[in-house]
Amino acid sequence: MSHRSEARGMGLWSLASPALVLCVWELAGRLGWTNPILLPRPLQIIEVFLGLVSSGAVLSPLLHTVGLFMIGYVIASLLGTALGIAMATSQTLYGLLEPLVESLRPIPKPALVPVLFLFLGIGKATMIVLVVLASVFPVLISTFQGVRGLDPVLLETARTLQISRSRTIFSVILPASLPMILAGMRVALGLGLVLVILAEMLAGEDGIGFRILDHERSFQVREMFAWIVVLVALGGAMMKLFEIAERRLVPWRGRS
Amino acid sequence: MRRAFVLFGLLMMGLVALPASRAPAADLEKLRVSIIPIGDVAPLFAAIQNGYFRELGLEIDTTPSAGGAAGIPGLIGGSFDIVYGNVVSALLAVQQGLDVKVIAAGTNLADPAMDATPILVRSDSGIKSGKDLEGKSIAVNTRNNVIWLYARAWVKATGGDPERVTFKEVPFPQMEDALRQQRVDAAFMVPPFSIVASQKGGLTKVGHPYSDVQPGVDVGQYIATGKLVAARPETIRKFVTGLRRGVEWYNANLASDELFKLISGYTRVDVALLKMAPLPALPLRSDMSQVKKTMDLMIENKLLPAPLDLQKIIDPLAL
Amino acid sequence: MTAADIPDDASIGRTRTGTVRLRPGSRAPGVLLIVALLLLWELSSRAGWIVSAYWPPVSHILAAAVAQLAGGEILVSLAATLRRAAIGYVAASVAGIALGIVLARNRALRCGLLPLIEIVRPMPTPAIIPPLILFLGVDDALKIFIVALASFFPIFTTTFVGVASIDDTLIQTARTFRISSTRMLYGVVLPATLPAIAAGLRTATSLCLVVAVLSEMIAGSSGVGYYLVEMQYAMRPDLMYAAVFYLALTGYALNRGFLALEARLIPWMGKT
Numbered sequence: 001m002s003h004r005s006e007a008r009g010m011g012l013w014s015l016a017s018p019a020l021v022l023c024v025w026e027l028a029g030r031l032g033w034t035n036p037i038l039l040p041r042p043l044q045i046i047e048v049f050l051g052l053v054s055s056g057a058v059l060s061p062l063l064h065t066v067g068l069f070m071i072g073y074v075i076a077s078l079l080g081t082a083l084g085i086a087m088a089t090s091q092t093l094y095g096l097l098e099p100l101v102e103s104l105r106p107i108p109k110p111a112l113v114p115v116l117f118l119f120l121g122i123g124k125a126t127m128i129v130l131v132v133l134a135s136v137f138p139v140l141i142s143t144f145q146g147v148r149g150l151d152p153v154l155l156e157t158a159r160t161l162q163i164s165r166s167r168t169i170f171s172v173i174l175p176a177s178l179p180m181i182l183a184g185m186r187v188a189l190g191l192g193l194v195l196v197i198l199a200e201m202l203a204g205e206d207g208i209g210f211r212i213l214d215h216e217r218s219f220q221v222r223e224m225f226a227w228i229v230v231l232v233a234l235g236g237a238m239m240k241l242f243e244i245a246e247r248r249l250v251p252w253r254g255r256s
Numbered sequence: 257m258r259r260a261f262v263l264f265g266l267l268m269m270g271l272v273a274l275p276a277s278r279a280p281a282a283d284l285e286k287l288r289v290s291i292i293p294i295g296d297v298a299p300l301f302a303a304i305q306n307g308y309f310r311e312l313g314l315e316i317d318t319t320p321s322a323g324g325a326a327g328i329p330g331l332i333g334g335s336f337d338i339v340y341g342n343v344v345s346a347l348l349a350v351q352q353g354l355d356v357k358v359i360a361a362g363t364n365l366a367d368p369a370m371d372a373t374p375i376l377v378r379s380d381s382g383i384k385s386g387k388d389l390e391g392k393s394i395a396v397n398t399r400n401n402v403i404w405l406y407a408r409a410w411v412k413a414t415g416g417d418p419e420r421v422t423f424k425e426v427p428f429p430q431m432e433d434a435l436r437q438q439r440v441d442a443a444f445m446v447p448p449f450s451i452v453a454s455q456k457g458g459l460t461k462v463g464h465p466y467s468d469v470q471p472g473v474d475v476g477q478y479i480a481t482g483k484l485v486a487a488r489p490e491t492i493r494k495f496v497t498g499l500r501r502g503v504e505w506y507n508a509n510l511a512s513d514e515l516f517k518l519i520s521g522y523t524r525v526d527v528a529l530l531k532m533a534p535l536p537a538l539p540l541r542s543d544m545s546q547v548k549k550t551m552d553l554m555i556e557n558k559l560l561p562a563p564l565d566l567q568k569i570i571d572p573l574a575l
Numbered sequence: 576m577t578a579a580d581i582p583d584d585a586s587i588g589r590t591r592t593g594t595v596r597l598r599p600g601s602r603a604p605g606v607l608l609i610v611a612l613l614l615l616w617e618l619s620s621r622a623g624w625i626v627s628a629y630w631p632p633v634s635h636i637l638a639a640a641v642a643q644l645a646g647g648e649i650l651v652s653l654a655a656t657l658r659r660a661a662i663g664y665v666a667a668s669v670a671g672i673a674l675g676i677v678l679a680r681n682r683a684l685r686c687g688l689l690p691l692i693e694i695v696r697p698m699p700t701p702a703i704i705p706p707l708i709l710f711l712g713v714d715d716a717l718k719i720f721i722v723a724l725a726s727f728f729p730i731f732t733t734t735f736v737g738v739a740s741i742d743d744t745l746i747q748t749a750r751t752f753r754i755s756s757t758r759m760l761y762g763v764v765l766p767a768t769l770p771a772i773a774a775g776l777r778t779a780t781s782l783c784l785v786v787a788v789l790s791e792m793i794a795g796s797s798g799v800g801y802y803l804v805e806m807q808y809a810m811r812p813d814l815m816y817a818a819v820f821y822l823a824l825t826g827y828a829l830n831r832g833f834l835a836l837e838a839r840l841i842p843w844m845g846k847t
Contacts, residue, residue: 014690015690095605110792111803114430190699203425217398225706232698236697319796332708452628524809
């Protein structure tokens with residue numbers, strides 16, 4: 001049983017508690033229990049949010065954030081999978097790369113921002129590399145564990161059948177370790193989003209992260225919350241899309 | 257196994273119980289002040305070090321915020337009693353309905369020779385004025401704030417159209433690299449970055465937006481919430497008194513080793529580096545007409561929709 | 576979904592089937608690679624290939640690292656960061672495990688709370704800091720809250736899924752013996768879920784440090800995160816890089832420590 005199917009099973013009931021929270025929040029605002037400047041009412045936030053959507057102002061920052069994220073995430077997923085498989089199947093590559101991976105991995109990625117600014121300048125390249133750095137390690141490690149955890153009989157069989165190395169990787173190893181690769185990509189999704197928002201905050205050109213910080217610095221709290229709503233919607237949509245893709249790719253998953 | 261678990265628990269508890277701060281001195285009224293670790297707040301530290309606040313019955317607890325990002329939001333969130341911030345942020349906060357007041361002057365830049373906040377360009381770029389910057393880019397630390405505002409005003413004052421200049425957000429520490437790597441064409445820099453950058457050669461100062469555009473501009477201010485000013489007027493008065501004694505000491509010791517050592521202590525910048533640029537004298541009082549000029553600039557650049565009542569924003573104590 | 580499916584942030588050398596045994600010396604090329612890269616760094620700075628106030632030679636960084644440790648300032652910063660991370664982590668563990676178990680076993684609460692949790696979950700941490708500053712200020716309350724929030728989700732999710740996927744026969748068998756609900760919890764549910772909980776705790780272990788540093792960078796006045804920003808503004812990149820080094824070391828040690836502890840506490844871990 002997966003808790004996601006459970007959540008779907010609840011149907012409309014799953015909207016009840018968020019609706020209740022919003023009502024209480026709205027009511028508290030109207031009764032003057034909250035500071036209207038610091039915490040706008042939900043209806044006020046929704047009004048600004050709808051304004052952003054209907055005027056199309058939401059589009060450019062949204063595309064900026066999604067674009068940077070997707071580029072970084074795709075690179076990280078491909079790189080992580082490739083390195084993971086390479087390190088799991090080749091003892092030489094493992095010996096060469098393992099110490100480097102293990103020493104780069106524990107560095108909190110935000111601490112690398114000044115170095116990236118120096119080499120890549122302040123712009124899209126830095127932001128994409130930050131997303132890649134944050135997302136690549138979970139994919140790499142999960143892939144590595146997936147490949148190393150494969151049934152040895154499977155690989156033996158491939159060897160006995162004299163299947164070429166590249167075909168073994170693409171037809172045997174990759175499909176068999178797909179659940180673990182996807183599990184790593186799920187973690188990477190969240191981390192990548194965190195870093196893209198952070199990068200936009202630090203090197204403000206455009207994007208949702210820049211909007212949130214810019215409105216906070218100008219004390220435009222309603223606009224700030226409206227952009228946070230945009231971000232939550234984006235994050236939620238990404239996770240949903242990922243789940244759908246995962247269910248398609250690994251249909252046997254969750255039927256344990 | 258059980259023992260390891262207990263050990264782990266104890267370790268966690270130990271970390272949780274680590275003391276958060278040192279014990280407060282008895283009988284002194286405590287004020288938490290958020291500062292930006294730059295030379296401008298030297299009078300505050302001088303007043304602390306020389307015991308001026310203590311004599312008045314105050315204990316000042318300073319909290320640094322590099323770049324000043326956490327200042328006024330932290331004041332609103334209740335972390336600080338007083339914040340050293342810039343005049344534009346304060347006016348933006350008031351415009352959005354937040355209850356903040358200027359209680360003391362911070363800086364007053366009148367003399368371009370003492371102004372260490374220049375616009376730098378590459379010497380071989382041929383850029384000399386705002387007019388030359390049209391179609392090019394200039395680095396500012398944040399858009400829609402004080403540096404951005406005066407960079408725009410400077411472009412306009414030197415014959416350029418700010419709308420045709422790209423203002424790029426670059427954190428101060430990265431400005432010099434961005435400029436030298438030709439990622440931007442100009443940069444509005446502050447010390448110590450401006451000092452280091454101009455020492456190394458290859459870069460030229462083409463202007464000083466603050467002192468060129470508005471000689472005598474009050475950039476920095478000490479800001480408190482109106483609530484605190486109303487509730488503890490005596491405390492705020494004591495703070496301003498102690499701070500003014502600090503300003504007097506600072507102005508009397510501008511070239512002294514003691515002052516450079518003091519500034520190096522809280523900014524962590526090398527004394528040798530600090531000594532490369534002269535320190536400007538700092539003001540005792542805010543200048544209402546200067547704040548008015550800044551406000552007009554903000555209206556002109558669409559940061560404010562309409563004038564604000566400055567009488568309500570600048571507390572009489574500051575004047 | 577079983578515990579083994581949950582991607583952990585464990586080290587590479589671990590697999591589902593156990594630790595990979597390596598021939599001694601097999602890491603030597605990798606270590607050499609790192610040394611070569613560091614030498615390249617040193618050379619690029621000294622020879623002036625890369626001219627920047629923020630690219631000091633490695634040797635300067637090493638000297639700074641030694642001075643930092645001797646002066647104790649890095650320890651003070653690390654302690655402040657670890658303290659915040661630890662408090663947030665403990666709070667998140669308690670809340671995550673408790674809510675995970677309760678929500679998995681109680682339908683009414685699940686209907687009420689799970690949708691709320693699902694809404695907050697996709698929110699990236701940096702986005703939540705600006706609004707929170709206005710309510711919680713910039714002190715420990717803010718940072719600990721953010722650490723706790725970020726660490727909560729992996730712990731909650733793995734616990735929830737772990738409890739929900741316990742074999743029904745196990746529960747039914749326990750029911751037939753009419754054991755009390757407390758004993759059911761401690762005797763049946765917890766031991767069966769422990770590997771899943773541990774996986775969530777492990778992810779949270781590295782997460783809590785990163786988030787603590789991040790919050791200190793954005794709204795800090797102490798701790799390693801603030802120290803990094805402070806040294807950048809003070810034009811002391813050597814001290815900054817040295818602090819990054821110590822931070823990485825701490826993260827590595829935390830992860831290793833957790834794995835060692837886990838191996839001792841849950842010997843049946845990984846045998847799913």
